[in-house]
Amino acid sequence: MLFVLDASAIINEPNFAFDEKKRFLTTPPVAKEFRSLESRLLVENALSQGILSIREPKPEFQKKAVALVEKHGYKISKADLSIVALGLELLAEKEEFLVLTDDFSIQNFLQIAGIPYSSVIQGEIRETFSFSRSCPVCGKKFHNSARRCPDCGVPLKS
Numbered sequence: 001m002l003f004v005l006d007a008s009a010i011i012n013e014p015n016f017a018f019d020e021k022k023r024f025l026t027t028p029p030v031a032k033e034f035r036s037l038e039s040r041l042l043v044e045n046a047l048s049q050g051i052l053s054i055r056e057p058k059p060e061f062q063k064k065a066v067a068l069v070e071k072h073g074y075k076i077s078k079a080d081l082s083i084v085a086l087g088l089e090l091l092a093e094k095e096e097f098l099v100l101t102d103d104f105s106i107q108n109f110l111q112i113a114g115i116p117y118s119s120v121i122q123g124e125i126r127e128t129f130s131f132s133r134s135c136p137v138c139g140k141k142f143h144n145s146a147r148r149c150p151d152c153g154v155p156l157k158s
Helices: 007-011 037-048 059-071 079-092 104-115
Strands: 002-005 024-025 052-056 095-098
Touching: 002 007, 002 079, 007 037, 037 052, 052 059, 059 079, 059 104, 079 095
Parallel strands: 002 024, 002 095, 024 052
Antiparallel strands: none
16 A cells, blocks of 8 residues: 655654555655654655655646635645645556545545545544635625625625
8 A cells, every 4th residue: 555645644743654564655845844854854764765755746636636625715735735636646546545644624625535544643534624605695605715706796705
């Protein structure tokens, strides 16, 4: 099985260790989040031993991840978005994998997209959330970052 790592999997678990018998994968934006000396050394060692690989999700899956996030009216970091995109790509490849993350916002989108995940130390979300705004005049709902109703021109309410 392949384990996809979000930075929170290593940062939140002080005793995290790479198992040489398993395969680990992360993305370039996530790799840049390892700033402490301990986490950088752990990641660099795993990379040099071939236990951990870094992979950029393909552009089409990055676009799908952006569309998913925008559809639900939410914003996440580039690193978080890259984990969702890589999960979508691995699903399409029918790869057996599990995303390791303690980040609830990533878990939210992984669950919405049907991407398997597990918490490392802090637990998992109990329900998913979508954020929307509605027009007080015509009642239409919007799941993107629109501020005004495109039909009425009235400011949207959360």
